[in-house]
Amino acid sequence: MKGMILIMDGLGDRPLKDLNGMTPLQAAKTPNMDKMAEKGINGLMDSIKPGIIPGSDTAHISILGYDPYEIYTGRGPFEASGVGVDILPGDIAFRCNFSTADSNKIITDRRAGRIRDGTKDIINTLNGMIIEGYEDVKIIFKESTGHRAVLVLRSEGHESLSDAVSDADPKNEGKPPKTVFPTDDTKEAVRTADILNKIVDTSYEMIKDHPVNQEREKNGEPPANIIVPRGAGAVPEVESINEKYNLNSLCIAETGLIMGIGRFAGMDIIEVEGATGGTDTNLDNIIDEIVKHATGNEYNFLLINIDGADEAGHDGSFEEKLEFIEKVDKIVIKKLLEIEDCYIILTADHSTPISRMDHTADPVPIIINGPEVRIDNVKEFNEIEAHKGGLCRIRGSDVMDILMDLMNNSSKFGA
Template sequence: MKGIILIMDGLGDRPLKSLGNKTPLQAAKTPNMDKMAEQGINGLMDSIKPGIIPGSDTAHISILGYDPYEVYTGRGPFEASGVGLEIFPGDIAFRCNFSTADENQIITDRRAGRIREGTKDIIDSLNHMVIEGYDDVKIIFKESTGHRAVLVLRGNGLSDAVSDADPKKEGNAPKKVVPTDDSPEAKKTADILNKLIIKSYEMIKDHPINKKRIENNQPPANIIIPRGAGAVPEVEPLNEKYNIKSACIAETGLIMGIARFAGMDIIEVDGATGGTDTNLDNISDTIVNHLKGVDYNFFLINIDGADEAGHDGNSKEKVEFIEKVDEIVIKKLLDIEDCYIILTADHSTPISVMDHTADPVPMVINGPEVRVDFVKQFSEIEAHKGGLCRIQGSNVMDILMDLMNNSTKFGA
């Protein structure tokens, strides 16, 4: 028996007047998700616990059965691992955005027009960076998908106790990075980062890629904004924890990095961008092809486009992307036999908020001998009527392992 957890990143939402007081998921035409709801057991999930706003990282850590309050050291190490950087104890890693700044280094676009091409060439230039006074610290950049990148600082006397530089909104300068404790290591790291941000603008503002983008009326990717500092965590391998053979199909470095730390194999997909323009046909074909094999019996799958639309505040795009996932991915999964499929989200990203919220997300489980309830539509509003009731992310793997007959008895 095989098991799948398919996470539609940021799927959850709140009712919108523009959609007739429906959520994007309610407003979308989703006959295949609705069929899953009708044939399965439904409920609501708080990926961490009620009232706690989850990040995509902490949510996935919890859903995989780890305690994020113990495992999570910051987003950076997961991003770094996800893009293939080997990181070591003592390294401090950060997630970064390629952003657009004006001549006064005021951020005019936090995501540099969601740049898709040319970031590797820009990174090649940045990897020559040396910060005056800190020649002993090695600076390593690596591009990720789209506007995302990672940064690793390697050297003695560094700390992850530093704040983020992300201004969160356009029209502001990058925030000054400050130490969050009184240690000399944190002060040193904060000073390096503040100098690094200024240096990144000086090094890449006139890069050929950016000159070309300006000529094409596109926002240049001319500054790096680091955030999510973290030291390297220790994680029990998922395969040992649950006695499974696991693999991850994901679009972003963050999710792939979490999977790598958990010891999962990574199955990469051509054309998976992490945005609403991602190649869903390739993703669905990859899922189906590997389900036919014998190498793995558990898959974590992450599809990110609904989250992007939520962060952009674009309800039309979110509805359309949900419909595309329903038609291209979910439709194919309905034909899979001898497999338990969990469809859910990691968190809500409401259009009205344009960021994550603590609203619980819908969940449905399909598979042999599932206790089918009376829910007939997959949505945030209908899910509460289902037989799963309201659970937490930390319950998901235990429930799936029990259904797969892969659990052991607690007690005599």
């Protein structure tokens, strides 16, 4: 038997006045998700535990059966690995945003208008960066999808670096990048914080007049003229998921972060052409890859991540979120229903309510479809109906154990 977990990033939400007290998932027309609910067993899931607000990274780590409190050092290493940077022990990695700053270095757009093109050219310029006084620190930038990028610091001298540093991201427009400070009193942390502050300032000077940004300004688009790092982390040690559960596993994801988690877990990675991580992503290409590998013989476990609902939630657009949910239902879920001999789990990693424009700890709906599943009486897939299902309320850390048991891939505990 095969198993698949499809995670719709940020799918969960809260009731909205604009939708007559419904969530976007409730309000959306989702006949195929509803059919999955009717054919499966349903419930609610806290990806970490009740009341804990998950990041996409810690949520996925938990759902894959790892303890995020043990292996999570920060988002940066996963993001860096996901975009193909070979990070080494001792490296410190960060996720970054291409952002827009005015002449006073006030951030006017944290995501540079959700830039899609030209970031590779900007990164090529930034990779020539050398910080005076820190010539022994190699500075490695790499573009990811959209407005995302990564930064890796590698000490090539005798002095080490530290991930005990704060973020530069101000979180909101109208503020300058935050001054990075050490979060412990080690000289390594002090050194790393100083380097980061200089990198932020230097990035602005290096790329504010870049040809890509000149063209964007000419077209009335926000320039990607400053790099804002966050999510510092040292390289973690992660047990291979293939060894942990006796699997041949594949990850199909849109963002560097989730691909990086897959790589650390020892999964093969498929990068899908046209997968942007936004509501404009190419869902046809994504489902073609899913079906190809779910019906082939090479893999018996697939992790899928589709990100657009999360982007719409962060943007506070219930119209975009509802529309994207309906697109996934029509293009992706419809074809998933045709796959046989596979246990398919549909869920989210966390809620990203329109009213909050950020993650919350609200539990998310979950369905399991497949042979011999105990079908319950739930007929619709949404946050409200799910609690009536036979799964009741579970944690993310339960998912792989449940799936492995259904796949007859578990061992008995005890005599």
